[in-house]
Amino acid sequence: MNAAKRREIFERLRAANPEPTTELEYNSPFELLVAVTLSAQATDVGVNKATRRLFPVANTPQAILDLGLDGLKECIRTIGLYNAKAENIMKACRMLVELHGGEVPRDRKALEALPGVGRKTANVVLNTAFGEPTIAVDTHIYRVANRTGLAPGKTVLEVEKKLLKFTPKEFLRDAHHWLILHGRYVCRARRPNCGQCVIRDLCEYKDKTEA
């Protein structure tokens, strides 16, 4: 795919949704960190239901430590893998309090050192909470990047590196959201909605659907 096409794709996605953001509900970097940690193998809707119970009770590392493991589990028990997630969140809260003054660090290495936080979660936090031009490649972005030809790659890391390299600077900060939302609602896994797709003529996918 050439540079002009890439630019046009992002221009159209921006025109359709000028201020994209995550569908996870949060009001601070810490709330976002917790929400993203909970979102592994869970839907955003499910995570929001749990955090609506949790955040009014505890929305800082110290408050979650004070709530205790059982209290935390009680709030998030509707989410898959909640036992392991609760334990990771408790450990992460302890590290945030002891090493970072109770704040979420704006630093990839420090983020990835937290239990339960991998490259993808760190990217989401850096991008969405701090406005850094990172792209967290999840299953939706991986699919859209490969189908369209925007950034084909065999691994999520390869796709991430290509997207960072080839996405025009002005779109980098929001590219993550545009591509996720496009993958979630239009370029769906089982049956992409090519008939309603605003980038259909630019997309290089060979098996486009008609409807």
Ligand code: SF4
């Ligand atoms: S045309 Fe189809 S395959 Fe291409 S991006 Fe749009 S929905 Fe996805």
